[in-house]
Amino acid sequence: MTSPLFGRIAFIGIGLIGSSLARVIRRTDPATHIGVCARSQATLDTAMRLGLADAAFTDPAACVQNADLVVICTPIGAYKAIAQAISGALKPGAVVTDVGSVKSAVIRDVAPYLPDGVAFVPGHPIAGTEHSGPEAGFAELFENHWVILTPPRDTDPDAVARVGRLWRNAGSTVEIMAADHHDRVLAITSHLPHLIAYTIVGTATDLEEDTKREVIKFSASGFRDFTRIAASDPVMWRDIFMNNKDAVLDILGRFSEDLTALQRAIRRGEGDTLQELFTRTREIRRGVIDYRQDKIDVKTPDADDNG
Amino acid sequence: MTSPLFGRIAFIGIGLIGSSLARVIRRTDPATHIGVCARSQATLDTAMRLGLADAAFTDPAACVQNADLVVICTPIGAYKAIAQAISGALKPGAVVTDVGSVKSAVIRDVAPYLPDGVAFVPGHPIAGTEHSGPEAGFAELFENHWVILTPPRDTDPDAVARVGRLWRNAGSTVEIMAADHHDRVLAITSHLPHLIAYTIVGTATDLEEDTKREVIKFSASGFRDFTRIAASDPVMWRDIFMNNKDAVLDILGRFSEDLTALQRAIRRGEGDTLQELFTRTREIRRGVIDYRQDKIDVKTPDADDNG
Numbered sequence: 001m002t003s004p005l006f007g008r009i010a011f012i013g014i015g016l017i018g019s020s021l022a023r024v025i026r027r028t029d030p031a032t033h034i035g036v037c038a039r040s041q042a043t044l045d046t047a048m049r050l051g052l053a054d055a056a057f058t059d060p061a062a063c064v065q066n067a068d069l070v071v072i073c074t075p076i077g078a079y080k081a082i083a084q085a086i087s088g089a090l091k092p093g094a095v096v097t098d099v100g101s102v103k104s105a106v107i108r109d110v111a112p113y114l115p116d117g118v119a120f121v122p123g124h125p126i127a128g129t130e131h132s133g134p135e136a137g138f139a140e141l142f143e144n145h146w147v148i149l150t151p152p153r154d155t156d157p158d159a160v161a162r163v164g165r166l167w168r169n170a171g172s173t174v175e176i177m178a179a180d181h182h183d184r185v186l187a188i189t190s191h192l193p194h195l196i197a198y199t200i201v202g203t204a205t206d207l208e209e210d211t212k213r214e215v216i217k218f219s220a221s222g223f224r225d226f227t228r229i230a231a232s233d234p235v236m237w238r239d240i241f242m243n244n245k246d247a248v249l250d251i252l253g254r255f256s257e258d259l260t261a262l263q264r265a266i267r268r269g270e271g272d273t274l275q276e277l278f279t280r281t282r283e284i285r286r287g288v289i290d291y292r293q294d295k296i297d298v299k300t301p302d303a304d305d306n307g
Numbered sequence: 308m309t310s311p312l313f314g315r316i317a318f319i320g321i322g323l324i325g326s327s328l329a330r331v332i333r334r335t336d337p338a339t340h341i342g343v344c345a346r347s348q349a350t351l352d353t354a355m356r357l358g359l360a361d362a363a364f365t366d367p368a369a370c371v372q373n374a375d376l377v378v379i380c381t382p383i384g385a386y387k388a389i390a391q392a393i394s395g396a397l398k399p400g401a402v403v404t405d406v407g408s409v410k411s412a413v414i415r416d417v418a419p420y421l422p423d424g425v426a427f428v429p430g431h432p433i434a435g436t437e438h439s440g441p442e443a444g445f446a447e448l449f450e451n452h453w454v455i456l457t458p459p460r461d462t463d464p465d466a467v468a469r470v471g472r473l474w475r476n477a478g479s480t481v482e483i484m485a486a487d488h489h490d491r492v493l494a495i496t497s498h499l500p501h502l503i504a505y506t507i508v509g510t511a512t513d514l515e516e517d518t519k520r521e522v523i524k525f526s527a528s529g530f531r532d533f534t535r536i537a538a539s540d541p542v543m544w545r546d547i548f549m550n551n552k553d554a555v556l557d558i559l560g561r562f563s564e565d566l567t568a569l570q571r572a573i574r575r576g577e578g579d580t581l582q583e584l585f586t587r588t589r590e591i592r593r594g595v596i597d598y599r600q601d602k603i604d605v606k607t608p609d610a611d612d613n614g
Contacts, residue, residue, distance in 0.1 A: 185521045193529035199566045201588040214492045216594040222500035231592035234585035278541035281508040285538035287523040
């Protein structure tokens with residue numbers, strides 16, 4: 001019998017991501033003790049009922065006591081208060097990690113409160129669904145998905161290796177990256193697409209009733225993908241934009257310029273400008289498909305593209 | 308033995324949509340004679356090899372001779388020249404239809420050239436993939452999808468009914484609508500989403516090489532949906548934007564205003580504004596899901612939404 005990777009793990013927050021990781025640990029390391037902290041008793045009851053928690057807490061400090069690993073799985077806006085609350089209760093040699101979608105701000109908010117001898121290994125699994133809460137999780141969520149770790153330069157390499165192993169046990173491929181580079185890449189692959197999806201669905205919400213009804217009815221033609229993206233957790237996404245402001249505003253600025261240029265081309269009837277761009281964008285798609293066929297999960301594309 | 312819905316059908320253009328409809332007709336009306344017109348001999352050879360055409364033409368006028376139904380399946384920008392070319396060759400009592408994603412411009416470009424006694428029933432199947440050409444088609448493409456018909460007020464009701472039956476044979480649900488209303492609804496459900504997807508993928512294309520490489524690598528987090536949409540046929544989409552200019556510019560103007568308001572909220576750190584919108588957009592998603600569960604195909608959503 002091998003000893004578990006971490007003997008005691010504390011989850012602060014147990015939504016979609018936290019509960020999915022807890023399910024993985026139940027499978028791979030059944031001997032691990034899992035403590036769960038949540039603000040609402042209902043969430044804790046659910047986590048207990050689902051067999052995801054051995055002990056339930058509303059106080060983060062109580063939850064992390066004796067934990068070998070602390071996984072912060074709340075919206076990013078709560079991190080600073082959590083770090084302050086658990087600071088004095090962390091055991092020497094403990095490892096703290098998280099699953100947030102922004103990494104520089106997380107280091108800014110958490111690192112100053114961690115005592116010497118506690119390692120911080122910020123993490124971001126590139127996986128999820130538009131559903132929220134502990135009942136939405138499942139153990140296969142991370143399989144064939146990337147997990148990016150952004151440990152600050154002086155982080156204990158052994159802590160990084162162990163957190164990496166945790167994610168590889170979940171079926172993920174682990175990549176190490178600088179926090180600010182992560183935030184820049186994710187601003188374009190994830191944060192801007194979400195902002196745009198929220199915007200366009202919001203624009204549709206403001207249409208007259210009968211048009212809105214038909215937009216919903218005929219959503220198969222592209223819009224439906226946007227409604228799925230725009231159904232993601234509102235607080236989580238508010239905190240992402242509040243905490244990756246610079247990178248999001250930079251990429252949003254470039255996007256707006258490009259969109260304005262297309263608007264101008266449409267108004268002037270400059271078909272060549274449009275066709276040139278529409279041809280150029282196929283390259284990136286080929287890159288995405290090639291990459292995925294070589295490396296990582298392949299899904300069947302959705303089929304609704306006749307304008 | 309029942310007689311076929313249309314004894315002789317002529318396809319002008321045989322790409323994804325045309326070839327899929329031809330496949331349906333081969334199944335449901337094997338006695339129907341199918342003529343196909345395309346500009347390139349290679350496309351015609353493919354259509355013959357796939358068993359989709361009984362006769363192949365490069366001249367549209369020759370193709371439509373004796374046809375009971377003419378289905379125009381080219382990019383919209385070619386319609387006017389096609390209508391002029393076939394005008395004198397159409398047989399009295401023939402029905403002309405199409406599959407284009409814009410309907411007012413199509414009526415403007417085609418109707419003036421059709422002789423008395425020929426009915427025009429403009430159509431738009433809300434189905435497709437990002438793939439193009441006769442080999443990309445398949446008979447199931449239209450199953451459980453909408454087809455919108457936009458016949459001008461004075462169109463022969465019998466012609467409308469027969470075109471409707473053709474699509475119901477393909478497994479579609481048929482809806483009749485005014486052309487300008489169609490164009491306004493599709494501008495938001497389809498044309499704006501495509502324009503945005505092309506733009507954001509174009510913005511990514513212009514990034515430095517190393518960031519671009521990582522955008523492709525980590526595309527699972529939202530961006531990948533956009534790359535799929537932005538891989539659609541460039542000429543078809545150029546023509547859509549050139550021919551639905553007013554509706555697209557109107558909805559694009561609203562979208563840009565809304566996006567600018569969000570940009571301002573991010574810059575000022577106004578989290579409440581973001582959260583309020585992100586909560587409101589969930590309503591439309593529920594509408595989309597409810598509608599689809601009641602009426603039409605349900606697909607499993609993609610699963611990559613953790614920021």
